Amino acid sequence: MPPTTRVEPFAAKLHFIPRSLRPVQAAIVNSQRDYFSHAAGWVLLTTTGRRTGLPRETLLPCVRSDNHIYLISTYGWQSDWIRNLRKNPKVKVTCNGEVVAGHGKMIEKLDDKIRIVSEHPFFAPAPFELVNAVALSPAMRPLLVAFLRRWVASRPVVAIRI
Incomplete structure (x- = not known):
């Protein structure tokens, strides 16, 4: 369990929504597995x-x-994948069409989280190539980084070494 002094993001209160949609998400992932296993940003x-x-x-x-x-947990410490990873950091990831073993590490220090999102920004709420291309354009990148620096303050960031 995370210490009680952690501040959860507002989204953590809404975690019941994706939890109730789990069967729908699983059906979408299974029907589009080839796309998601190769898609940039996923x-x-x-x-x-x-x-x-x-x-x-x-x-x-x-x-x-x-x-x-x-990875950044939208729902904070309430996400099941975060709670699973805290118990067992050994994971498998499917990306670029390959399944590889990895080891997840929680990044909890704010300075470290800010450094990571500053060096590796991505638009987590909508990780689509076109959205990321616009968000990471020279004009928008400073705004995205500023948003991410604030957004990660109350969320765990996970670095998976592959």
Whole structure:
């Protein structure tokens, strides 16, 4: 359990919505698996269920660097994938059409989170190539980085080493 002094983002109060839509998301992912396993800005993350020990797959927006994938939890510490990863940091990721093993590390220090999103910005709420191209354009990049620096303050950032 995270310490009680952490401030959760407002979105954490809305976590019941994606939880209730889990079967719909699973159907979409399964029907479009080839697209999502190759799409820039997306990763299929497989964690181990913290209670069941079963594999749990989640589609998440991300940014990739040479040997890391960076994820930001929209729903803070309430996200099931975050809670699973805290219990067992060994994960599998499907990106660029390949499934690879990885190790997730929670980035909790604000300075470290700000450094990561400054070096590797991405528009997490809508990780589509066109949206990221506009958001990362020279005119918009400073605004995106400023938004991300504030946005990650109350959210865990995860670095998955692959």
